[in-house]
Amino acid sequence: MPIQVDNLTIEPILESISCTMMDHSLTLIIGRSGSGKSTLLRALAGLVNIQSGTIGYDQIPLWNKGRVNREALLLNAIAFQSPEHQLFAQTVQGEFDYSLRPYRLGNTECNRRTNDALQAMKLQQSIRLNSPFELSGGQKRSVALATILATKSAWLLLDEPSAGLDAQAVMRLREQLTEWKLDTSMVMATHDWEFFLPVADRILLIANGKLLADMTPAELSASPEVLVQAGIGVPDSLKVASKLHKVGICVPMQLLSPEQMATEIVNRWEGRHQSDDPASPKSVEQLACDYDDINGWRVTDIDEQPHKRWIYRVEARLKWLMYMVLSVIILLQHQWQGMIPAIMISLSTLLLLRKEHLQQSLKLCRPLLLFIVIAAIFAGIRVSTEQGFILGFDVDALWSTLQRMLPFLEVTLISFVFTLSTSTTEMKQGLEKALSIFDRLRVPTRMIALTASLVLRFIPMIILETERFSLIAAARGKRVVRKGQIRFRDVHVFTIPLLLSLFQMVEDLIIAMEIKGYIDKHEEGIR
Numbered sequence: 120m121p122i123q124v125d126n127l128t129i130e131p132i133l134e135s136i137s138c139t140m141m142d143h144s145l146t147l148i149i150g151r152s153g154s155g156k157s158t159l160l161r162a163l164a165g166l167v168n169i170q171s172g173t174i175g176y177d178q179i180p181l182w183n184k185g186r187v188n189r190e191a192l193l194l195n196a197i198a199f200q201s202p203e204h205q206l207f208a209q210t211v212q213g214e215f216d217y218s219l220r221p222y223r224l225g226n227t228e229c230n231r232r233t234n235d236a237l238q239a240m241k242l243q244q245s246i247r248l249n250s251p252f253e254l255s256g257g258q259k260r261s262v263a264l265a266t267i268l269a270t271k272s273a274w275l276l277l278d279e280p281s282a283g284l285d286a287q288a289v290m291r292l293r294e295q296l297t298e299w300k301l302d303t304s305m306v307m308a309t310h311d312w313e314f315f316l317p318v319a320d321r322i323l324l325i326a327n328g329k330l331l332a333d334m335t336p337a338e339l340s341a342s343p344e345v346l347v348q349a350g351i352g353v354p355d356s357l358k359v360a361s362k363l364h365k366v367g368i369c370v371p372m373q374l375l376s377p378e379q380m381a382t383e384i385v386n387r388w389e390g391r392h393q394s395d396d397p398a399s400p401k402s403v404e405q406l407a408c409d410y411d412d413i414n415g416w417r418v419t420d421i422d423e424q425p426h427k428r429w430i431y432r433v434e435a436r437l438k439w440l441m442y443m444v445l446s447v448i449i450l451l452q453h454q455w456q457g458m459i460p461a462i463m464i465s466l467s468t469l470l471l472l473r474k475e476h477l478q479q480s481l482k483l484c485r486p487l488l489l490f491i492v493i494a495a496i497f498a499g500i501r502v503s504t505e506q507g508f509i510l511g512f513d514v515d516a517l518w519s520t521l522q523r524m525l526p527f528l529e530v531t532l533i534s535f536v537f538t539l540s541t542s543t544t545e546m547k548q549g550l551e552k553a554l555s556i557f558d559r560l561r562v563p564t565r566m567i568a569l570t571a572s573l574v575l576r577f578i579p580m581i582i583l584e585t586e587r588f589s590l591i592a593a594a595r596g597k598r599v600v601r602k603g604q605i606r607f608r609d610v611h612v613f614t615i616p617l618l619l620s621l622f623q624m625v626e627d628l629i630i631a632m633e634i635k636g637y638i639d640k641h642e643e644g645i646r
Contacts (some may be wrong), residue, residue: 324339
């Protein structure tokens with residue numbers, strides 16, 4: 120049951136992607152960060168709305184008249200990055216029950232699949248009764264992957280499965296991929312592609328949202344220039360081979376995994392193989408130069424940023440000033456005559472953002488706007504029991520509530536423009552420079568600048584994390600949900616993982632602040 124992708128476009132990330140992924144194979148999706156690897160993987164799982172094109176599982180379309188086809192949806196299972204952080208049930212068995220529920224299997228079949236999956240991940244059957252939160256990090260990841268294997272889906276979609284693993288664990292994962300290919304087909308987005316080359320059957324190279332190459336590992340090894348074109352650069356195996364050639368050790372100038380390269384080095388060093396070509400091959404530097412301009416594609420084009428709008432070029436200090444002045448003006452407005460222009464100004468600032476950032480900011484504002492509307496409606500409800508139960512509505516109370524709450528929405532809109540067009544480092548450094556005049560007064564300007572920058576980042580971070588875990592819950596439960604939407608029926612599934620993720624972020628932040636010297640780790644009350 121191959122996957123056919125035809126002219127797939129997801130604005131503004133992917134453009135005109137066409138490829139075919141065959142049965143019982145491992146297809147690697149590689150490319151630079153932000154190239155669209157994860158988006159393509161999620162599109163295959165039916166988790167991303169597509170603008171044009173088609174995705175089909177054999178003859179079964181994934182999308183039918185703008186809606187995800189449930190029959191095709193059950194043919195894939197996706198493992199997101201760091202799956203061990205996505206557990207929520209009271210027991211390991213509960214995790215399996217949730218993942219298998221959409222398949223509507225009998226108890227006997229569910230039990231058999233659970234046993235097989237635990238065995239495949241080398242986990243004891245007794246672990247079913249354990250709480251997933253009592254397990255080690257490695258056991259959690261194994262349980263999470265086991266719940267996906269238990270679905271026995273025709274296609275297994277893996278998003279950076281080697282992230283956070285040590286070398287030994289990555290090696291075990293590669294062995295498992297070889298075993299899994301016997302029963303299922305796989306597509307994997309990864310940055311560690313060199314390590315998985317020996318077990319891969321196909322390589323999809325994504326660059327700037329376009330499919331730059333669709334080839335076998337052998338074809339990629341024979342044409343490494345496409346990696347340079349895609350901005351990935353010269354692979355480590357070619358760098359090592361080039362340096363070894365310079366000292367007389369002639370290993371193959373081709374893409375090799377770390378183990379293969381180590382074996383070649385040992386063999387060549389011991390003289391077991393002689394070089395078939397005594398001539399010195401091109402150096403890695405020459406390889407990069409030769410393909411600097413090939414087929415009209417300059418390597419430097421990959422690194423060039425698109426033309427930035429002026430808001431992205433403005434110095435952070437000026438942005439802080441603009442943000443604070445506009446916020447004060449907005450918060451001082453208490454009448455509709457002043458609030459309406461303030462709303463127009465805050466909305467117009469969104470037009471300064473690039474398209475992808477504009478879409479992100481509108482998505483972030485959606486839950487806040489919904490909260491304000493619901494709060495205003497509840498504020499207008501009036502209940503009287505003096506002469507029986509009488510339900511009424513006070514329009515003045517509704518408008519009064521909107522008047523008090525809308526300024527916070529407007530300030531939030533402007534803060535999104537600020538944070539999306541400015542990195543956290545630029546925000547912090549800009550405010551530090553602005554407050555430097557208070558250094559002589561021993562004002563903790565560094566701490567103030569860092570805190571203010573992080574506060575502005577905090578709300579978008581919570582919203583994005585909530586949407587991410589909501590998407591994961593929908594994928595595990597095989598529920599059709601659009602990206603950015605949150606289903607209340609899934610809240611119990613992702614609340615615990617979300618809280619644990621936020622707690623981990625706070626802990627990482629405290630450690631980072633201690634290392635940077637922003638916090639005295641011996642100071643009482645910090646922890």
